[in-house]
Every structure is written in C-alpha cells, then in structure tokens.
Amino acid sequence: xxxxxxxxxxxxxxxxxxxxxxxxxxxxxxxxxxxxxxxxxxxxxxxxxxxxxxxxxxxxxxxxxxxxxxxxxxxxxxxxxxxxxxxxxxxxxxxxxxxxxxxxxxxxxxxxxxxxxxxxxxxxxxxxxxxxxxxxxxxxxxxxxxxxxxxxxxxxxxxxxxxxxxxxxxxxxxxxxxxxxxxxxxxxxxxxxxxxxxxxxxxxxxxxxxxxxxxxxxxxxxxxxxxxxxxxxxxxxxxxxxxxxxxxxxxxxxxxxxxxxxxxxxxxxxxxxxxxxxxxxxxxxxxxxxxxxxxxxxxxxxxxxxxxxxxxxxxxxxxxxxxxxxxxxxxxxxxxxxxxxxxxxxxxxxxxxxxxxxxxxxxxxxxxxxxxxxxxxxxxxxxxxx
Amino acid sequence: xxxxxxxxxxxxxxxxxxxxxxxxxxxxxxxxxxxxxxxxxxxxxxxxxxxxxxxxxxxxxxxxxxxxxxxxxxxxxxxxxxxxxxxxxxxxxxxxxxxxxxxxxxxxxxxxxxxxxxxxxxxxxxxxxxxx
Numbered sequence: 001x002x003x004x005x006x007x008x009x010x011x012x013x014x015x016x017x018x019x020x021x022x023x024x025x026x027x028x029x030x031x032x033x034x035x036x037x038x039x040x041x042x043x044x045x046x047x048x049x050x051x052x053x054x055x056x057x058x059x060x061x062x063x064x065x066x067x068x069x070x071x072x073x074x075x076x077x078x079x080x081x082x083x084x085x086x087x088x089x090x091x092x093x094x095x096x097x098x099x100x101x102x103x104x105x106x107x108x109x110x111x112x113x114x115x116x117x118x119x120x121x122x123x124x125x126x127x128x129x130x131x132x133x134x135x136x137x138x139x140x141x142x143x144x145x146x147x148x149x150x151x152x153x154x155x156x157x158x159x160x161x162x163x164x165x166x167x168x169x170x171x172x173x174x175x176x177x178x179x180x181x182x183x184x185x186x187x188x189x190x191x192x193x194x195x196x197x198x199x200x201x202x203x204x205x206x207x208x209x210x211x212x213x214x215x216x217x218x219x220x221x222x223x224x225x226x227x228x229x230x231x232x233x234x235x236x237x238x239x240x241x242x243x244x245x246x247x248x249x250x251x252x253x254x255x256x257x258x259x260x261x262x263x264x265x266x267x268x269x270x271x272x273x274x275x276x277x278x279x280x281x282x283x284x285x286x287x288x289x290x291x292x293x294x295x296x297x298x299x300x301x302x303x304x305x306x307x308x309x310x311x312x313x314x315x316x317x318x319x320x321x322x323x324x325x326x327x328x329x330x331x332x333x334x335x336x337x338x339x340x341x342x343x344x345x346x347x348x349x350x351x352x353x354x355x356x357x358x359x360x361x362x363x364x365x366x367x368x369x370x371x372x373x374x375x376x377x378x379x380x381x382x383x384x385x386x
Numbered sequence: 387x388x389x390x391x392x393x394x395x396x397x398x399x400x401x402x403x404x405x406x407x408x409x410x411x412x413x414x415x416x417x418x419x420x421x422x423x424x425x426x427x428x429x430x431x432x433x434x435x436x437x438x439x440x441x442x443x444x445x446x447x448x449x450x451x452x453x454x455x456x457x458x459x460x461x462x463x464x465x466x467x468x469x470x471x472x473x474x475x476x477x478x479x480x481x482x483x484x485x486x487x488x489x490x491x492x493x494x495x496x497x498x499x500x501x502x503x504x505x506x507x508x509x510x511x512x513x514x515x516x517x518x
Contacts (some may be wrong), residue, residue, distance in 0.1 A: 134473055135450070136498070137461065137511075138446065138449065138475055139446065139450075139461045143444050143446050148442070197448045198448070199458075200444075246473070253442065
C-alpha cells in the first residue's frame with residue numbers, strides 16, 4: 001500500500017446555518033479544503049452523510065456533490081455508518097490513495113439538520129439505534145447513553161459533577177475555536193441545573209443539532225512532499241470495527257468492544273501504543289461518552305475517566321488533552337461531518353496553526369468517531385513528519 | 387400502513403419468543419438466522435420467562451414523538467433468568483423508587499399507536515416483580 005498524507009483541510013463556522021443548504025455546505029467545505037491544499041485536482045470523492053434522506057429528503061449525494069462542485073463525471077460515493085459516516089469517508093479516501101485507484105481523493109463529511117423540526121431530527125438520529133427492539137420501546141439516544149451513565153455511576157462511583165466537568169472543559173476549548181457552534185463558557189452549576197433530558201443526563205450533557213461540513217484532501221506522501229505547502233501530515237494508522245447495534249445485547253454495556261478493537265487495529269498499523277499519542281479528538285456525543293472512550297482507549301483505567309477529567313488531565317494544559325476543538329459538545333455535531341472535522345482539528349494542531357488553543361507538544365494525534373451507541377467505530381492516527 | 391411488519395414481530399412482542407441455538411444453547415432475542423456465539427443455523431423456539439433483574443435504567447423526560455404523553459417514564463435493561471438482556475419501559479411504579487438489581491417481570495401492554503386512526507401497537511413492559 002502507498003503511504004497517505006493529508007494536504008488540505010476545510011470547514012466553516014458550524015451552527016444553525018439557515019441560509020445554507022446541504023449542497024452549499026458540502027461545496028463550501030470542499031472549496032476551503034482545495035484552497036488550503038493549493039490544488040483543485042480531485043480524482044475521487046467520498047462523502048460521509050448519515051441521513052440526507054431523513055433530514056433533507058435528499059439521497060444520491062454521490063451525484064449531487066460532484067455536480068455542484070464543478071466536478072461532474074468524477075468518481076464519487078456516499079458512505080454511511082450513522083455518526084461514524086465522516087470517519088468512514090476518510091478511510092474510504094485513504095483506500096483510494098493507498099491502493100493506487102486515485103492520486104488525489106477528497107473526503108467530505110456533511111449534515112444539514114435544521115431543515116426539519118427538533119422532533120424529526122431526533123427521529124432521524126434514533127434510526128441509528130435498533131428500530132424494532134430499542135426505539136420501538138420509547139428510547140432515544142440521550143436515553144441509551146443515560147443507561148450507560150447510570151450503570152457507570154453505580155459501578156465506578158462516577159459523579160454528576162464529573163460528567164459536568166467534561167462539558168465545562170469542552171466549552172472552554174470551544175471558546176478558543178472560531179468554528180465552534182456554542183463557544184460560550186459553561187460552569188459546572190449551569191450544566192447541572194440545565195433541563196433534564198434522560199436521567200442522569202441533562203441538556204448540557206448532550207451534543208447539539210448542527211448544520212455543518214468538513215473536507216480533507218488526501219494524496220500520496222510523495223506528492224505531498226513535492227507540493228510542500230504545509231508541514232507533512234500522514235495517516236499512519238486506521239482501525240474500523242463494529243459491534244451489536246442494540247446496546248442491551250452487549251455482554252457488558254460499560255465496555256465498548258468496537259472502540260477497543262478499532263484502536264488495537266489502528267495502533268498495530270501505526271506501530272504505536274496509546275502512550276505514543278499526544279492528544280485526541282473523541283466522540284463526546286454525551287458527556288458520559290467521553291469518559292467511556294477514555295477508558296476504552298486505555299488513556300485511563302476503567303472507572304477513572306471521571307476523576308481524570310475533574311483533575312484537569314484532559315484539559316488543554318493537561319497530560320493528555322482531549323477535544324481541543326471543543327468536541328461535539330461545543331463545536332457542534334452535524335453527524336456525518338463530525339469524523340472529518342475531528343481530523344481537521346488534529347491536522348490543525350499538528351501543523352501548529354491552532355491559535356490560542358495550540359498544544360505545545362502535538363506530534364501524534366488520534367481521532368475516535370463512533371456510530372450509534374457504539375455499534376461502529378473508526379479511529380485514525382495522524383503524525384506530523386519533520 | 388405497516389401491518390405486515392407488526393404481524394411479523396408478533397411472536398417476540400406478544401409471546402416473548404426467542405431462539406435457542408441447537409448447537410451451543412445460546413438464546414437469541416430476537417431470534418436470528420446465524421448464532422452470534424457459534425455460527426450454527428438451527429434454533430429451537432422457546433418462550434422467555436420475562437423475569438429478571440434490573441441492570442440499568444433511565445427516566446426519559448424529553449420523549450421521542452409518540453411517547454410525549456407518558457413522560458417522564460422509566461426505561462431499563464433487564465437481564466432475564468435465561469441470561470438474555472432486553473430493553474423495555476418500566477411501569478406500574480414510581481421511577482424514583484427504582485434501584486439497580488430490582489426484580490422485574492414483563493407484562494403485555496400498549497406501547498404506541500400510529501397516529502389517530504392507525505394501528506395500536508402492543509408489546510412488553512416491565513413491572514416490579516412482587517412474586518405474585
């Protein structure tokens with residue numbers, strides 16, 4: 001396989017973008033990406049989008065997006081794995097380059113969620129759960145993660161304050177990110193007094209509904225060196241894994257095999273362990289998610305995610321910074337775009353262009369993007385080469 | 387109209403029918419065509435007891451469409467005596483009194499309806515198991 005580099009990144013400020021359509025968002029992110037790369041050569045396009053059908057009544061993005069990008073006739077595909085669709089699009093673009101099928105592959109993640117009501121958006125998201133044996137019984141995603149939170153608190157003594165501290169930290173980071181949807185600072189008390197959604201999770205434990213897109217341009221390391229516009233960032237490991245769609249069918253609902261196995265695969269491919277990673281962007285769709293992901297990735301021991309967060313270990317100046325972008329919680333969660341935007345943030349940090357949120361030691365970064373209640377997970381390891 | 391869909395799911399929803407793998411004995415609810423434990427493809431149809439212990443639960447305050455009139459309501463994952471775990475609402479109790487480990491049992495209940503003139507859908511909910 002050929003080695004793969006990321007030479008272009010693009011996104012925009014996320015939010016409730018009333019004036020922008022699904023196609024506008026995808027095209028804007030792609031154009032920003034091509035401008036960043038300094039080239040508009042594209043041999044192949046992979047698009048991560050969870051549900052153009054339910055959120056916009058629009059499928060067939062593999063035709064629409066190249067068309068509106070001025071790239072009709074270009075090979076394109078849309079890939080889907082719920083909230084992990086974006087990460088999957090990057091993996092697909094990676095395979096195009098690594099295999100030699102393409103020399104320049106564009107990965108776009110996009111979701112336009114505010115053209116439907118909040119109830120319809122929640123329904124669309126809930127289709128990532130088991131429709132017949134979970135959603136049928138009146139549960140939604142906040143509810144599924146609340147089941148994990150309650151069990152985590154019961155088994156490990158994780159506290160309501162520790163959950164809140166995940167949101168506080170991510171808003172503190174998002175406050176420094178000009179692309180974040182909700183950059184406002186948040187106190188522990190504000191999180192803990194926000195409206196109850198699914199006990200013990202409150203509104204400020206939940207990632208928001210967001211319009212947004214992000215794009216990456218991938219090519220071979222050789223081509224990236226030849227262009228030489230930015231510091232060389234390579235994808236050194238990728239892991240993809242799946243698990244039961246229904247949470248209740250996991251032997252232990254506090255273990256996330258899809259995350260653990262995807263991580264093992266990515267570490268093996270990169271020849272690294274978690275101790276070689278300097279920082280990570282993880283899928284904090286709910287505050288409890290970030291805590292469980294830290295444990296599944298081996299950043300901390302099981303049960304230590306909450307205490308480590310409250311001790312500041314995952315803050316910008318902590319031992320292992322997590323979600324320097326603000327994460328899904330503050331930056332926003334346009335579901336299909338999230339996995340691409342996580343890599344956008346890691347590349348920004350590796351290039352040393354993250355401004356006020358720049359880490360001092362950003363050499364190797366990891367992204368963790370997952371679908372549903374952990375039914376799918378894709379992990380990327382990225383490195384800057386001197 | 388989703389009549390065929392509801393008819394298709396009646397054995398699980400009304401009778402808690404599950405598939406017991408003839409090779410390794412693993413019980414699947416709902417049944418599958420391939421046993422996830424051993425890969426075998428032959429199953430014996432059994433009926434679950436519906437009795438088990440509460441593994442975890444939540445109280446839904448912001449309900450999905452079609453469930454708003456019930457909120458706040460409890461939903462839990464229960465491990466049945468047979469070792470199968472299922473997710474369902476928990477009713478006939480004050481959610482504030484629930485504790486992980488509580489004994490619960492399934493009852494046949496109305497779950498939802500498809501609009502004002504659509505089908506009424508039934509299934510299982512858990513209630514406290516007082517041994518009666």
